[in-house]
Amino acid sequence: MNYVENILSHASGRKSVSAGEYIEARCDTVLMNDVTGPLAVKEFLKRGKKIKNPGSVVIVCDHFTPNKDIKSAENVKFLRDFARKQKIRFFEIGNGGVEHVILPEKGIVKPGDVVIGADSHTCTYGALGAFSTGVGSTDVAFAMLMGKIWFMVPEVMEFVYSGKKGKFITGKDLILLTIGKIGVNGANYKAMKFAGTVISALSMDERFTMCNMAIEAGGKAGFVVPDKKTADYVKGRPGRKARNFADGPSAQTFKMDISAVKPLVASPHLPDKVGPAARLNKVKIDQAVIGSCTNGRISDFAQAAKIMKGRKISAGLRCIILPGSQEVYAEAMKKGYIETFLKAGCVIAPPTCGPCLGGHMGILAGGETAISTTNRNFVGRMGAVSSRVYLASPYTAAASAVRGRIISPEQL
Amino acid sequence: MKNIIKGNAYVVGDSVDTDVIIPARFLTSDNADELAAHCMEDLDKDFSKKVKKGDIIVAGDNFGCGSSREHAPIAIKASGISAVIAKSFARIFLRNCINIGLMVFVCDMKKDARAGDEITIDMRKGEIINARAKKIYKVKPVPEFIKKIVSFGGLLNYAVQRGR
Ligand code: SF4
Numbered sequence: 001m002n003y004v005e006n007i008l009s010h011a012s013g014r015k016s017v018s019a020g021e022y023i024e025a026r027c028d029t030v031l032m033n034d035v036t037g038p039l040a041v042k043e044f045l046k047r048g049k050k051i052k053n054p055g056s057v058v059i060v061c062d063h064f065t066p067n068k069d070i071k072s073a074e075n076v077k078f079l080r081d082f083a084r085k086q087k088i089r090f091f092e093i094g095n096g097g098v099e100h101v102i103l104p105e106k107g108i109v110k111p112g113d114v115v116i117g118a119d120s121h122t123c124t125y126g127a128l129g130a131f132s133t134g135v136g137s138t139d140v141a142f143a144m145l146m147g148k149i150w151f152m153v154p155e156v157m158e159f160v161y162s163g164k165k166g167k168f169i170t171g172k173d174l175i176l177l178t179i180g181k182i183g184v185n186g187a188n189y190k191a192m193k194f195a196g197t198v199i200s201a202l203s204m205d206e207r208f209t210m211c212n213m214a215i216e217a218g219g220k221a222g223f224v225v226p227d228k229k230t231a232d233y234v235k236g237r238p239g240r241k242a243r244n245f246a247d248g249p250s251a252q253t254f255k256m257d258i259s260a261v262k263p264l265v266a267s268p269h270l271p272d273k274v275g276p277a278a279r280l281n282k283v284k285i286d287q288a289v290i291g292s293c294t295n296g297r298i299s300d301f302a303q304a305a306k307i308m309k310g311r312k313i314s315a316g317l318r319c320i321i322l323p324g325s326q327e328v329y330a331e332a333m334k335k336g337y338i339e340t341f342l343k344a345g346c347v348i349a350p351p352t353c354g355p356c357l358g359g360h361m362g363i364l365a366g367g368e369t370a371i372s373t374t375n376r377n378f379v380g381r382m383g384a385v386s387s388r389v390y391l392a393s394p395y396t397a398a399a400s401a402v403r404g405r406i407i408s409p410e411q412l
Numbered sequence: 413m414k415n416i417i418k419g420n421a422y423v424v425g426d427s428v429d430t431d432v433i434i435p436a437r438f439l440t441s442d443n444a445d446e447l448a449a450h451c452m453e454d455l456d457k458d459f460s461k462k463v464k465k466g467d468i469i470v471a472g473d474n475f476g477c478g479s480s481r482e483h484a485p486i487a488i489k490a491s492g493i494s495a496v497i498a499k500s501f502a503r504i505f506l507r508n509c510i511n512i513g514l515m516v517f518v519c520d521m522k523k524d525a526r527a528g529d530e531i532t533i534d535m536r537k538g539e540i541i542n543a544r545a546k547k548i549y550k551v552k553p554v555p556e557f558i559k560k561i562v563s564f565g566g567l568l569n570y571a572v573q574r575g576r
Pocket of ligand 1: 062063098099100119121292293294352353356357374375
């Protein structure tokens with residue numbers, strides 16, 4: 001059995017499972033947010049009174065928070081009251097941030113865990129070696145009632161990266177490269193395993209970025225088999241101990257030498273329309289967004305600050321910085337990144353999803369163009385139907401913000 | 413459960429994502445009728461006016477990709493759409509459809525389909541007929557486990573009737 005099959009056989013109490021089988025598995029963590037939570041809770045309350053395993057359930061309000069209007073405030077209030085009654089963990093603005101940034105930070109997800117979340121980017125936690133996947137609100141209601149969930153055991157599609165990473169090449173570039181190669185449904189139903197010497201050397205933050213975007217290739221999950229870096233990340237954080245599982249062969253393997261890869265950008269309106277940033281120099285941008293569950297961690301801001309230090313963003317452009325959590329925000333202040341961004345002319349938003357999903361705090365007007373470190377560039381994702389979003393790394397987004405056009409950080 | 417679904421085709425392309433099925437600006441509500449009023453708005457602003465009860469969406473690859481918002485299949489169902497047929501579905505969307513009881517069929521028939529074609533889905537035979545195109549297609553069989561959930565009328569009914 002491979003890593004995923006080992007986790008799922010343990011979680012389903014079976015001796016062995018294999019790809020294609022339908023199983024019911026225990027969930028260590030069940031996540032919902034202010035968009036998917038109200039629906040899940042309403043469905044739950046039609047059929048149950050008490051959550052089967054309250055310790056597993058987590059609510060993070062991040063999409064429309066700090067609440068953008070009365071309806072979103074009512075939704076959060078509804079969830080807050082539910083959380084109090086059920087005695088489950090609830091992350092309020094002020095102690096939280098974007099769900100997929102804070103769960104690992106707070107020690108809620110550990111290697112070997114099974115995690116479901118009513119949010120498609122729940123696949124992020126695969127970076128910790130969890131089996132972690134996005135589901136819908138009804139699935140979360142079911143998990144609250146039953147303490148478990150059904151899965152089809154996925155096949156593993158392995159990506160092995162070798163070679164020497166070029167200057168300014170980040171986890172974001174590697175995942176864009178991969179999505180560009182296999183397409184937006186290239187990994188549909190599969191678990192994407194990221195491996196090879198390049199991944200071993202990659203920081204945890206960048207592993208989170210890569211696993212985060214597994215869903216953009218249709219992946220059910222993305223994961224990195226835990227190593228010393230994973231253990232170091234987990235050390236000192238509260239919560240459960242890590243569970244160790246062995247790995248085995250994958251159904252498919254793709255090998256990539258990344259030595260020649262240059263900073264990449266995904267053009268509108270699909271994340272697989274990937275090409276070199278340096279070929280998009282004609283694209284003028286109105287807004288840059290740096291943050292989100294994809295690239296809202298401390299090393300992402302370190303990269304952006306490195307570019308912006310002593311520089312100013314282009315006149316007439318807006319640059320929005322979205323720290324992924326309170327912890328990241330505090331760290332970015334301490335390291336002087338926030339000051340760098342302020343001096344460069346950026347605006348600092350609170351930890352929120354905000355513009356990433358066209359929610360609030362940076363919506364695009366008709367015909368406007370943004371470069372963003374987020375994960376989706378669908379039609380209307382950040383605002384008006386005629387607006388356009390280009391996806392890139394923090395280096396590339398920051399360099400483009402300085403120039404006012406899309407450029408590769410090498411061109412600055 | 414009925415064995416025959418009949419309706420007129422509403423044809424869309426590949427990778428229709430949940431952001432265009434129901435844009436985030438409407439996600440402060442989970443009321444089915446409110447969601448239906450804005451269904452597919454960013455792809456076709458007249459969708460909610462055009463669509464008639466019983467219509468069938470016929471799509472290409474990767475239908476429903478993107479966000480896990482269950483608001484997307486809820487909006488489609490509440491618009492009166494009786495079934496979605498696609499060459500392939502994105503995983504979370506498919507799961508959500510099964511869970512809420514929106515009928516979905518995996519079948520590669522978009523290439524010959526035109527808007528308004530009369531489509532007949534025969535579930536017993538596992539066939540879909542496009543009368544105008546004079547074509548009969550086989551539906552990809554549904555796994556037993558999924559059939560069980562659907563036969564209970566969705567995931568939560570399955571949970572309750574199984575006696576938790
Ligand atoms: S930051 Fe964007 S992609 Fe991540 S959870 Fe929030 S809305 Fe979703």
